[in-house]
Amino acid sequence: MSARAPEGYDPSKYPPFALTADLVITTVIDGKFSVALIRRGEDPYAGRWALPGGFVGAGTEGSPGESAEDAALRELSEETGLDLVDGGHLEQLRTYSEPGRDPRMRVVSVAFVAFVPYPGPLRAGSDACDAAWVDVDEALGRRLAFDHNTILRDAVERVRSKLEYTTLATAFVGEPFTLAELRRVYEAVWGVELHAANFARKVQSCEGFVEETGEVRRGSAGRSARLFRHAGAQLVLPPLMRPEVGT
Amino acid sequence: MSARAPEGYDPSKYPPFALTADLVITTVIDGKFSVALIRRGEDPYAGRWALPGGFVGAGTEGSPGESAEDAALRELSEETGLDLVDGGHLEQLRTYSEPGRDPRMRVVSVAFVAFVPYPGPLRAGSDACDAAWVDVDEALGRRLAFDHNTILRDAVERVRSKLEYTTLATAFVGEPFTLAELRRVYEAVWGVELHAANFARKVQSCEGFVEETGEVRRGSAGRSARLFRHAGAQLVLPPLMRPEVGT
DNA sequence: GGAATAGTGTCTCTGAGACATTATCTG
DNA sequence: CAGATAATGTCTCAGAGACACTATTCC
Numbered sequence: 353m354s355a356r357a358p359e360g361y362d363p364s365k366y367p368p369f370a371l372t373a374d375l376v377i378t379t380v381i382d383g384k385f386s387v388a389l390i391r392r393g394e395d396p397y398a399g400r401w402a403l404p405g406g407f408v409g410a411g412t413e414g415s416p417g418e419s420a421e422d423a424a425l426r427e428l429s430e431e432t433g434l435d436l437v438d439g440g441h442l443e444q445l446r447t448y449s450e451p452g453r454d455p456r457m458r459v460v461s462v463a464f465v466a467f468v469p470y471p472g473p474l475r476a477g478s479d480a481c482d483a484a485w486v487d488v489d490e491a492l493g494r495r496l497a498f499d500h501n502t503i504l505r506d507a508v509e510r511v512r513s514k515l516e517y518t519t520l521a522t523a524f525v526g527e528p529f530t531l532a533e534l535r536r537v538y539e540a541v542w543g544v545e546l547h548a549a550n551f552a553r554k555v556q557s558c559e560g561f562v563e564e565t566g567e568v569r570r571g572s573a574g575r576s577a578r579l580f581r582h583a584g585a586q587l588v589l590p591p592l593m594r595p596e597v598g599t
Numbered sequence: 600m601s602a603r604a605p606e607g608y609d610p611s612k613y614p615p616f617a618l619t620a621d622l623v624i625t626t627v628i629d630g631k632f633s634v635a636l637i638r639r640g641e642d643p644y645a646g647r648w649a650l651p652g653g654f655v656g657a658g659t660e661g662s663p664g665e666s667a668e669d670a671a672l673r674e675l676s677e678e679t680g681l682d683l684v685d686g687g688h689l690e691q692l693r694t695y696s697e698p699g700r701d702p703r704m705r706v707v708s709v710a711f712v713a714f715v716p717y718p719g720p721l722r723a724g725s726d727a728c729d730a731a732w733v734d735v736d737e738a739l740g741r742r743l744a745f746d747h748n749t750i751l752r753d754a755v756e757r758v759r760s761k762l763e764y765t766t767l768a769t770a771f772v773g774e775p776f777t778l779a780e781l782r783r784v785y786e787a788v789w790g791v792e793l794h795a796a797n798f799a800r801k802v803q804s805c806e807g808f809v810e811e812t813g814e815v816r817r818g819s820a821g822r823s824a825r826l827f828r829h830a831g832a833q834l835v836l837p838p839l840m841r842p843e844v845g846t
Numbered sequence: 847g848g849a850a851t852a853g854t855g856t857c858t859c860t861g862a863g864a865c866a867t868t869a870t871c872t873g
Numbered sequence: 874c875a876g877a878t879a880a881t882g883t884c885t886c887a888g889a890g891a892c893a894c895t896a897t898t899c900c
Contacts, residue, residue, distance in 0.1 A: 368615030369657060371696070371707060408696065410616060410705050417698040417705060447694040447709050449618070449655065451664040458657050458664060460618060460707075462694050517764075532852080549853070550890060557888085574851025575897035590888080593837065779879080796880075797863060804861085821878025822870035837861080 369449075370459045373423040374405030374500070376445065376507035377432060377466040380524045384487050385511075385540045387504065388431060388474055389496075391482035396455050397497035401486070403504065404431045404477070405461065420444070420462035431483065432471045440468040441523040445507050453499045461498075465507045467523035515541055517591040519561050519582060528565045528579035531555060542594045554592060560585025616696075617706045620670040621652030621747070623692065623754035624679060624713040627771045631734050632758075632787045634751065635678060635721055636743075638729035643702050644744035648733070650751065651678045651724070652708065667691070667709035678730065679718045687715040688770040692754050700746045708745075712754045714770035762788055764838040766808050766829060775812045775826035778802060789841045801839060807832025 377388040389401045406427050411417020418426075424442060429435050436442060445463040453459065474483035486494075488508055496504065515521050521537045522529070531552045539546055555561050563583035570576035624635040636648045653674050658664020665673075671689060676682050683689060692710040700706065721730035733741075735755055743751065762768050768784045769776070778799045786793055802808050810830040817823035 369618045369655075369707075371616045408616075411698055419698065420694060420696040420707075444693045446691045447667060449667040449709065451658055451666065460616075460667075462696065530852090547890065547892095548851090549892090552853070554889080570898070572851075573849075573899050575853075575899095577852060590840065591838065593889085595890095777879090794863065794865095795878090796865090799880075801862080817871070819878075820872050820876075822880075824879060840862085842863095 368458070370457060371408040371410075371420065372405050372459055372461045373408055373420045373427060374403045374448075374461045374463045374503060375424055375427055375431070375466055376403055376463065376504055377428060377468060378488070378507070378511055378524075379468050379470045379485065380537050380540045381470050381485055383536055383540050385489075385508075385543075386485040387488050387491050387507075389484060389486050389491060390431075390474075390477065390480035391484075392497055393479060393481040400497040401491070401494055402497035403463075403500045404480075404483070408462075421464075424462075424464040424466075428466055428468075430477055431474060432468060433475075434468055434471050436468075439523060439526060440466065441520055442466045445503070445510055448499055448503060450499070461503075463503045463507065465510055467511065467520055469524055469526045512541055512594065515592070516594060517588055519558075519585055519588060522562070522582040527581045528567065528569075529581075530569055530577035530579060531562075532577060534562070534580075538592070538594075544595055546595075558585070558588050561588060615705070617704060618655040618657075618667065619652050619706055619708045620655055620667045620674060621650045621695075621708045621710045621750060622671055622674055622678070622713055623650055623710065623751055624675060624715060625735070625754070625758055625771075626715050626717045626732065627784050627787045628717050628732055630783055630787050632736075632755075632790075633732040634735050634738050634754075636731060636733050636738060637678075637721075637724065637727035638731075639744055640726060640728040647744040648738070648741055649744035650710075650747045651727075651730070655709070667711075671709075671711040671713075675713055675715075677724055678721060679715060680722075681715050681718050683715075686770060686773060687713065688767055689713045692750070692757055695746055695750060697746070708750075710750045710754065712757055714758065714767055716771055716773045759788055759841065762839070763841060764835055766805075766832055766835060769809070769829040774828045775814065775816075776828075777816055777824035777826060778809075779824060781809070781827075785839070785841075791842055793842075805832070805835050808835060 379386055388404060390404050392398050392400050392402050404427055406423060408420050408423040409418045428442060434440055442464055445465045447460060447462045449460040451458065474485065476483040492504060515538055521534055524537045525533050532548065534555065535546055535548060535551045560583045562580040565579045565581055567579045568576040569579055626633055635651060637651050639645050639647050639649050651674055653670060655667050655670040656665045675689060681687055689711055692712045694707060694709045696707040698705065721732065723730040739751060762785060768781055771784045772780050779795065781802065782793055782795060782798045807830045809827040812826045812828055814826045815823040816826055
């Protein structure tokens with residue numbers, strides 16, 4: 353019985369939680385799987401690196417408020433300038449609600465993961481004294497604010513596994529892209545080397561994963577590469593398997 | 600910047616949300632994929648079927664409060680008597696935070712999915728006038744309270760896909776179980792018929808999925824079946840694929 | 847031409863699916 | 874013994890991985 357009020361609906365009777373949306377914004381920069389971090393300017397955890405995020409607007413009389421997704425999109429745009437109309441992907445990760453995860457008050461955080469093509473350096477937001485793309489492994493090694501190490505770890509595993517059975521790797525590259533560029537996304541995120549020939553065959557044999565634009569990319573050494581765009585399919589069946597991960 | 604208060608930490612400055620944990624408790628009853636629903640005794644949506652759930656305790660001075668997971672476990676136990684020590688599985692689905700999803704006030708719901716062995720009929724909780732196991736397809740056809748149709752749809756898809764690449768089917772059967780019983784879980788959840796011989800080979804060839812107890816189950820017609828228990832592995836590699844679902 | 851990168855051909859091996867056969871139980 | 878259910882044997886086919894080879898581009 354979601355949200356049933358036993359008698360009368362007096363909001364003051366219901367425990368107040370503050371709600372935030374925290375983002376794990378991931379991208380691939382020059383072959384490195386990277387995440388957007390900000391450096392906190394204020395206590396608690398002043399000076400620590402943290403995930404970007406912010407409060408969800410609850411609304412007042414006259415204004416309807418926003419969902420956690422709305423808040424996440426707003427934060428993503430503020431932080432990176434992206435709005436997902438051309439490429440990129442945002443999805444909910446999970447919600448972190450342990451009492452005590454924020455030392456000040458009861459804050460529940462809905463965490464999101466974003467997959468974006470590299471949008472250039474970050475601008476430090478109003479409440480951060482610094483912002484930067486950080487290699488994921490290095491970020492996991494830092495002591496982040498709040499429970500953000502846990503959130504980041506969960507997000508990294510989500511991204512890695514989603515590349516196996518979805519076409520979301522295309523969200524990391526701008527269109528059009530070559531098959532080698534797409535392969536480098538997998539290699540960066542999974543930390544492995546893939547067999548180029550077999551990778552290309554697999555991707556092209558999966559209905560709706562990519563389609564040729566007809567153009568080629570030249571300019572670098574070697575034979576010019578055909579260009580592709582994402583062709584709409586969401587799932588990869590059967591999945592691409594990341595090698596050697598369980599053994 | 601999760602939960603940063605720009606100046607001073609005055610909780611009254613932060614928008615109050617009520618937080619609930621809603622549960623999609625699934626099981627397999629006699630070959631039918633089923634979900635626990637309760638019938639609401641009070642407005643809003645009095646008389647409508649809904650997912651079980653309840654408020655998350657925020658805590659007060661002296662009491663620490665609980666996480667959404669704590670609340671979900673409490674609700675699961677109240678509703679079914681189960682505590683997951685022997686079998687069963689509970690995981691977060693996602694959080695639903697659209698403004699207006701509850702007509703009374705701003706309620707954010709963290710939804711969970713539970714996989715449990717059939718625990719017998721439900722007892723109607725304090726705030727429900729009825730409670731029952733309902734076939735999933737029938738439940739999806741009803742007009743449930745709040746946005747519970749959406750939550751249920753998301754949960755059903757989660758369960759179906761989780762059976763592909765995890766060993767969670769074992770959470771639906773009591774131990775020990777026969778391979779035929781395990782196969783009937785897949786058949787019920789996916790709504791397909793599986794080839795018994797190939798299923799048994801696949802399950803046994805997957806390291807750590809099941810292990811023989813050495814006992815057999817007799818009493819029904821035909822050759823007696825060997826008994827198994829879950830052997831600890833969480834993932835099925837390569838995944839079991841549900842047939843014909845995309846085509 | 848030579849190095850570098852893209853793309854193709856093809857072989858092997860594994861595993862899924864289909865189906866036939868054998869084994870063991872109840873009545 | 875007949876029927877039912879469990880378990881095994883084996884054939885075929887698709888797809889992943891490995892590797893050799895061809896194609897095209899820049900220098």
